[in-house]
Amino acid sequence: MSYITKSPWVIHYDGSSCNGCDIEVLACLMPMYDVERFGVINTGNPKHADVFLVTGSINEQNKNVVKQIYEQMPEPKVVVAIGICACNGGIFKECYNILGGVDTVIPVDAYVPGCAARPEAIIDAVVAGLGILEQKRAAMLEAPKAAPAVEEPAAEEAEEAEEAAAEAEEAPVEEAAEEAAEEGKEEA
Amino acid sequence: MVKVIICVIAYLVLAPFVGGILAGLDRKISARMQGRVGPPILQPFYDVLKLTEKENITVNRVQDFYVMCFFIFVLVTGGLFFAGENLLLVMFTLTLASVFLIIAAFSSNSPYSEVGAERELLQMLAYEPMVLITCVGFYMFTGSFQVGQIMLSTQMPLPYLIGLFIGFVFILTIKFRKSPFDLSMSHHAHQELVAGLKTEFSGKTLALVEAAHWYENVFLLGMVFLFFVNGQWWGYVIGAVVCLGTYFLEILIDNSFARMKWQVAINSAWIVALVLGTVNLFMLLFI
Numbered sequence: 001m002s003y004i005t006k007s008p009w010v011i012h013y014d015g016s017s018c019n020g021c022d023i024e025v026l027a028c029l030m031p032m033y034d035v036e037r038f039g040v041i042n043t044g045n046p047k048h049a050d051v052f053l054v055t056g057s058i059n060e061q062n063k064n065v066v067k068q069i070y071e072q073m074p075e076p077k078v079v080v081a082i083g084i085c086a087c088n089g090g091i092f093k094e095c096y097n098i099l100g101g102v103d104t105v106i107p108v109d110a111y112v113p114g115c116a117a118r119p120e121a122i123i124d125a126v127v128a129g130l131g132i133l134e135q136k137r138a139a140m141l142e143a144p145k146a147a148p149a150v151e152e153p154a155a156e157e158a159e160e161a162e163e164a165a166a167e168a169e170e171a172p173v174e175e176a177a178e179e180a181a182e183e184g185k186e187e188a
Numbered sequence: 189m190v191k192v193i194i195c196v197i198a199y200l201v202l203a204p205f206v207g208g209i210l211a212g213l214d215r216k217i218s219a220r221m222q223g224r225v226g227p228p229i230l231q232p233f234y235d236v237l238k239l240t241e242k243e244n245i246t247v248n249r250v251q252d253f254y255v256m257c258f259f260i261f262v263l264v265t266g267g268l269f270f271a272g273e274n275l276l277l278v279m280f281t282l283t284l285a286s287v288f289l290i291i292a293a294f295s296s297n298s299p300y301s302e303v304g305a306e307r308e309l310l311q312m313l314a315y316e317p318m319v320l321i322t323c324v325g326f327y328m329f330t331g332s333f334q335v336g337q338i339m340l341s342t343q344m345p346l347p348y349l350i351g352l353f354i355g356f357v358f359i360l361t362i363k364f365r366k367s368p369f370d371l372s373m374s375h376h377a378h379q380e381l382v383a384g385l386k387t388e389f390s391g392k393t394l395a396l397v398e399a400a401h402w403y404e405n406v407f408l409l410g411m412v413f414l415f416f417v418n419g420q421w422w423g424y425v426i427g428a429v430v431c432l433g434t435y436f437l438e439i440l441i442d443n444s445f446a447r448m449k450w451q452v453a454i455n456s457a458w459i460v461a462l463v464l465g466t467v468n469l470f471m472l473l474f475i
């Protein structure tokens with residue numbers, strides 16, 4: 001067994017959330033639920049994080065921020081969309097400035113519906129994410145040096161990621177790969 | 189000679205375990221102080237082993253080199269100390285190690301790690317006088333800078349060096365990166381600029397920084413232990429107990445203070461060094 005499941009460090013980003021889900025995320029870290037029992041630490045730094053918790057929907061303003069945080073996280077990593085807004089836009093879905101759920105910009109591994117999401121459900125989702133993290137770690141060992149390609153198959157294995165996720169995922173992954181290639185050229 | 193080699197190897201092998209378990213106890217006790225259950229004692233080991241499993245992302249190639257130098261020189265510091273070498277050499281090696289860490293942080297050009305590096309420099313400015321005065325105090329008391337000679341002392345240095353002891357414990361708060369003075373990199377995300385000095389370190393590099401921190405902590409507790417040696421077994425027992433007591437005190441301080449401004453860190457550390465340190469040295473002159 002790899003140690004990745006024993007110390008999942010999370011980073012929390014508030015998209016355009018009403019703060020309801022954010023408070024529930026922080027409640028998980030408080031004495032009542034105390035997720036540090038399982039080694040979960042809230043890091044403020046994407047480069048140290050394994051699990052990316054996003055609350056709130058994606059809009060034109062935060063699209064690039066979410067992408068950038070995701071790209072800065074080292075592999076293996078999982079994304080958990082918390083709250084119905086992060087899953088598909090929620091009540092803001094029809095707004096002119098809202099693009100939709102988190103899966104419109106980055107691949108999501110676990111969805112937590114609810115308004116606001118319950119702390120128990122958030123912890124469950126992170127635990128489900130740990131299974132995916134383990135799979136991604138195994139995939140990483142099998143396919144060395146082909147980092148961007150690893151994300152896709154592993155993400156599809158997520159049980160929760162049935163709905164619109166599959167279509168939406170491919171575009172950002174391709175984009176990420178293109179960007180990575182460009183960066184590679186620049187370095188060369 | 190054989191004894192020296194055994195001491196050094198014992199330090200190199202055992203220090204990460206002792207340091208890691210101390211870090212685990214730290215997190216457990218901190219959690220209990222905050223009314224939480226807290227992680228398992230072995231959590232710091234899980235964290236570091238996990239970091240070694242992560243993808244390697246570095247901003248530039250020299251960064252890893254500098255962090256590796258930091259790690260090696262921390263090991264050299266502890267190795268020299270437990271080999272009974274010159275106390276001044278030990279302290280200057282530790283300074284060199286810190287300088288490598290600072291250069292590693294500066295090399296990334298990230299604004300957050302640069303702020304962290306600048307604060308680390310300020311911290312060094314704050315604690316270095318007290319560290320040097322402590323070394324001088326040991327020299328004036330035992331007549332030697334050699335740790336091996338100090339260990340042979342038949343009188344417990346503490347009653348004569350009590351001011352230096354209090355001053356050294358004061359700057360340990362800075363060296364252990366505990367709360368009022370954890371300016372450059374904190375264990376707690378909630379009071380940090382991204383992650384301070386270690387913002388740009390990830391994966392194996394961060395694991396090295398953590399492991400070096402464990403080695404450093406064990407060495408610093410060794411310095412505390414040095415105040416209690418008197419050639420008797422009960423001196424060693426008191427020393428070991430006080431080491432643990434000091435560590436607990438630092439955890440308590442960590443949990444009861446918020447971070448303070450760097451001015452407070454420098455001013456208080458220098459006032460402590462000036463008052464407790466120099467007064468104690470003058471007293472030693474006249475004893």
